[in-house]
Amino acid sequence: MPDSRRPRSGNRRDEAARLAVLHAADDLLVEHGFAALTVEAIARRAGVAKQTIYRWWPSKVEILLDTLIEDSAKRFPVPEGKATAEAIRGYLRAFARFLTRDPAGKVLLALLAQAQHDPATAESFRERYLGPRREQERALLTRATEAGEIAPRLGPDAALDALVGPLVYAALTGAAVPRGMVSALVEDVLKPALPAN
Missing domain, CATH: 1.10.10.60 (Homeodomain-like)
Structure with missing residues (x-):
C-alpha cells in the first residue's frame, strides 16, 4: 500500500x-x-x-505545568459568559474544591511551594499558568463591575488576591475551607450591588 x-x-x-x-x-x-x-x-x-x-x-516542572493547565481548564474554567456575582462565587467554590479535595490540586500546591525557592519554577509558573489565568479572572471581574453586578472596593488584582489568598492558605496548611467562606469573601471583597428598585 x-x-x-x-x-x-x-x-x-x-x-x-x-x-x-x-x-x-x-x-x-x-x-x-x-x-x-x-x-x-x-x-x-x-x-x-x-x-x-x-x-x-525540559523538566518535571514543565510536565506538571501542562498537567495543571489542562486540569484547571477542565475542573474550574474561568466563566466566559455573563459575568455575575453568582458566576464568580461558583468559580471560587470550584477553585476551593480543586485545592482541597481534588488530587490534581496537589500539583498547584506543589508548584507554589517549589516556586518559593526556585526562581526558574517561579518564572515559568507565572508565565505559563498564573499570568494567563489572572488575565481571564481580571476580565471576569471587570465585566461584572461594568454590568453593575459587583462594586469592589479594591482594584481587580488586589480583589483577586483577597478572594483566592484565604483559599490557597487553607489548602497549604491542610485546613478545610469553612462552609460559607466563599460567599463571605465575595460579599466582603466585591460588595455585590443591590438590585435597583
Missing part, C-alpha cells in the same frame, strides 16, 4: 503518549511528593522512553 494511503496514527499515538506522561506525573506527585518525582519514574509509569519526555519537556 502506498504511504499516502497508510492510516495516519502517528498523531494519535503522540497524543496518547503525551496524556500518559501527564497522568503519570500527576499520579506520582500525589503518591510520592515533588521531591521524589523524577523524569525516570514518569517515563516508567507512562510506558514511554525518557528521551521522548525530554524531547517534549
